[in-house]
Amino acid sequence: MVAIDVYTIMRDGKTWDYPNDFRPERFMVSSKEKENAMEYIPFGAGRRACPGSKFALSLIHTTIATMVQCFDWKVGGEGSTLRLICKSDQA
Numbered sequence: 001m002v003a004i005d006v007y008t009i010m011r012d013g014k015t016w017d018y019p020n021d022f023r024p025e026r027f028m029v030s031s032k033e034k035e036n037a038m039e040y041i042p043f044g045a046g047r048r049a050c051p052g053s054k055f056a057l058s059l060i061h062t063t064i065a066t067m068v069q070c071f072d073w074k075v076g077g078e079g080s081t082l083r084l085i086c087k088s089d090q091a
């Protein structure tokens with residue numbers, strides 16, 4: 001069996017500035033430019049790549065929008081954690 005260390009590949013300092021930071025703007029390049037990129041492979045690659053990737057990518061917008069609508073997001077406190085507080089519990 002061959003195991004690929006995807007975690008390390010996707011945090012390679014030679015490819016990404018500040019690889020451990022959450023910087024979504026790093027993905028704001030045309031998809032053509034990154035067509036064959038192997039630096040970021042959350043769905044794997046090749047023959048065993050995730051067959052649900054298109055479904056997951058089309059669903060993620062609705063998922064995030066629903067979470068923004070239903071929860072108050074609070075960052076900070078102990079360990080700078082993210083807390084999601086259900087809006088309907090606050091009434």
Ligand code: HEM
Binds near residue numbers: 042044047049
């Ligand atoms: C954000 C959501 C998802 C992520 C990040 C993800 C990621 C992955 C990864 C990394 C693999 C392994 C690829 C490899 O071995 O190289 C995989 C396999 C797989 N995924 Fe997903 N996946 C997601 C959503 C889904 C969804 C929504 C479905 C089905 C509706 C799905 C079905 C599968 C199946 C069946 C495999 C096994 C493919 C095989 O071994 O041939 N995944 N996924």
